[in-house]
Amino acid sequence: MTALVLIDTQLGLQEIAYYGTERNNPEAEENCGRLLQFFRENQFPVFHVKHNSTELGSPLHPSKIGNNFHPAVEPMINEPVFEKNVNNAFIGTHLESRLKAQNITDLVIAGLTIEHCISSSVRMASNLGFDVTLVSDATAAFDKIGYDGNPYSAEVIFHSELANLKDEFATIKNTETLLNELEKSF
Template identity: 30%
Template sequence: MTATTDTTAHTPADTALIVIDVQESFRQRESWQAASDPDVAGKVAVLVDHARLHGRLVVWVLHTEPGTGGAFDPALGHVRLMEGLAPAAGEPVLHKTAHNAFTTTNLQQILTERGIRNLITCGIRTEQCVETTTRLAADLGYDVTFVSDATATEPIAHRDAPAGRPLAEVLADPRTLLPAEIIARTEYALAGRFANVTTVKELTGS
């Protein structure tokens, strides 16, 4: 795959913006205090406005973990878009239980029915649900643009670290992978292989 940030060459009808897990659930967790961009919804909103302006489909994806009693359990009411984001009429809202946006939803059916072959991905978390969706989309044959600064993530504790530690202990551990490094690694992994990596400004011109 040849890397490029020029999605304007595509016709509006063949491109969709996939907004992944920009939901209140994350704001309910202590780890969100150390997120790379707690206001990521604002950057996503710019992408949404740009997509609508150019007649592109916007697909909203929310992560759910029914019956868990946690922040992603729909019963608690946090599985909703962050403030400032809202679907327009006709924009699909999908609920997934897997990391990627395809496996447990009808996303591919929606895209196929509309003749969409080019995707723009953004959302939370950079290296988890957004990257996983981007990789799978590329394997399915879609031309994917990953908007890096319209994603956000949180620190990742070392695999041998005790579970359930307070955020302060996680951050004090030198083995913890911090958001800036996570994002950089994701960009390296995706660029030229699975996606065209770009920024909000490069994509929208604003």
């Protein structure tokens, strides 16, 4: 069985200035919403993960409006929400046990950001034995300053992460391709 896992699709991850100077894939949340709509319409399981930062200044701190889910992916009452305060959706949550209790073997993972919680969670999911599909245009990255002091654009960070996760930890597909494939599988 296949499930959708939406990770940290929260308002605070639109606050670019806190995380860097640029973010790629401005349509990531909308693509997460498209995936969510398809999974709901076809009655596939959906799981939401929410990051509760322990840093008071973070837009994702529970006291901030940025901690709220993006409107495109607001959970429904029957969709489980797992709250975490680390960069891995499986650490400190019951996500793994809930997935296994429902005999879920395949995960479609989307959300924010690829260089943090998405990468950590995709790797862990794969290591736990799940077959993972990462939806490339339903995630995004921020620019970074490297250990060497050199700037790395959001696009470079994004594509480097996809290259690192490809094949060993996940199959990479875009929203349109995945939805077309899922539609044909019925």
